[in-house]
Amino acid sequence: MRVDWATVYRETYADLVRFLHRKVWDADQARDLAQETFVRALDHDPDNPRAFVFTIAANLARDEARAAVRRKKHLALVKADSRDGSNGTNDDIDAERMALVRQALEQLSERDREALLLWDAGFSYPEIAAQTGLAVGAVGTTLARARKRLVDAMPQTVAGQQQGHG
C-alpha cells in the first residue's frame, strides 16, 4: 500500500520540528529540515512512515550538526541569543531556558539523548529500539538513565523555578 504522505506530514510535522529543534537548536532550521525530511521521504513506501521520517530527520540533523561544527561550534547559540525577542518565530521560547536545556541535553550520551527525544516524540519502546539499535529490553533502562541525567544536569535555580511554577 502506498503511504499517504500528506496525512503523515500533517500528523508528524509538529513532533518532527520539536525533535529537530532539540538537535539543531534553531527554529527556522528545524522547520527547514522537517520539510527536507518529507521531500526525501516522498520517494519511499515504508511500513512505518512515522519511524521512517524520524530516521531521515535524525540523519539530516546529524549531518547538519557536523556541518555546523565545521562552520563554527557555537553559531547556533549566538543565533539563538541574537534572536531573543527580536524574531517572531521564537517568541514562545524563553531563549535563556532553552540554552540551559540544551546544555543539559548535551551532557547525555548520544544514544541516551536519542532515546529520550524519540520517546518525547511519541515513539514506543520497540520503535526506539529499532531506531537506536538498542535491545527492546534495554530501552527502559536507557530512558531511566537519560531522564535522571537530564534532571540532574539542569541547574538548581531552574529546578527551584519549576517547583515555584507547580
Added chain:
Amino acid sequence: MEHMDQGTLHAYLDNQMGTGAGPGRQEIEAHLAQCPECRASLEDARCLRDRARGILSESGPRQVAAPPFADVLARAARRPVRRSPGPVVVLAWAASLALAVTAGWFARSVGLRRTQENAAANLVATREPARAPAIEAKPPATQQVAQAAPTHADTGAAEPPVGAAAGAAPTTGAVPQSRPVADVALAEGKGAADTAARKLAEAPQPAAAPPPAAPSPTAAVAAEPAMRRVEPRAIQLTLSQGWVTVSPTEAARRLGGPLATIPGLPSLGTSVSEAEGAVVARTIQVLGPGQTIELTQQRAVAEKRAAAPAPAPAAAAQAGAAPRDTGAGQVTVEWEGFSVSGRALVPQDSLRRLLQRLTAAPPLR
C-alpha cells in the same frame, strides 16, 4: 522476586510492558502490592519522568503549524536530480557534441546532393538577394575562387568538417579543387551554416551517410528550408485544437471518468478539447512560485490496450501509475484507464514522482 530495576519501573510507567524480555504488568503489580520499597522507587521514577518531560517541553517551539503539504511537493519538484551527474553527463555531452558534428558533416553532404536535384538556386535568389549573385557567379572550380577561400572561409573554418576541407585551400591554392568553393558558399551563403547543418541533424530522419556528392555553391541555403519543415506542423496541431475552460466536474463528465489532478497543488483551471471525437482535458496546477505543471489527460488508446496481453492492464492498474518517459520535461502515466501526461520544467525524477500522486479531482464545493 527481588526489587525491580529502574528500567522495569520506567517501562511500567511508560506503559511499555511486555515489549521487552522483562516481567509483565501483572507480575510487576503483584510485586508492587507487597513491596513498599519498590512502590517508593516507582514514585521517584514517576517524578523523574515528569520532570524530564517538563524540561524537554521548554526546549522547543510549543506551537508548530505545518505549512501546506504542497510546499513539500513543490520543493521536491524543484529539487535537482540527486544522483551525482558526474562522468555520465560529461560523457553525454561529449557524445552529443560528437554526434552533432558528425551528423552536421553528413547533413551537409545531403544538402549538397539535394541542391543538385532540386535546383534550389531560385531559393537563394529570393532569400538572399544581395549575396546570391556572388554565390551563383562562382564557377565550379577555378583558381581565383580557391584562392579567395581563406578569407571567406574564416567563419566556416570554425566548423571542423568545413575547416578540414578549407584548410587545404591556402597551400594548394593553385590546384583546381572544387571543395573550397563549396566551403565559401557555406560560409558566405549562410552565416549560420553550422547551425543549419546541426538543425538538419536534429530533424526526424537523419541522413544515411551518402558519400559527398559533387559540390554546389548553394548547398547551405538549400539545406535550410528542408530542416525548417518540422516546426510549423507542430504549431498547427496546437492551434487547431480548441480549448474550452470548464469546471473539473464538467471535465470529468466529458472525459467519462475521473479528472486527474495532483492533490495539494492549487489549480489554475481545467480546459477540454474535443478533436476527432477524442476528449482531451488539460489541467494546470501550481508547483511553486512561477512554476506550473500541465496535466494532459485522455482515454488510453484502445488498440494499444487490446494488443497488450490480458493480465498486463490489470497489473498496471494494481500498481497504480506506471510511469513511462516520453521526452524531456514530460512524463506519461497510465491512470484509471487514461493516459495522463505531465509537463513541467522540473527534472524527470520529480515529474515522475508528482505523477505517482495522481488522484481524482474533488468535486467543487
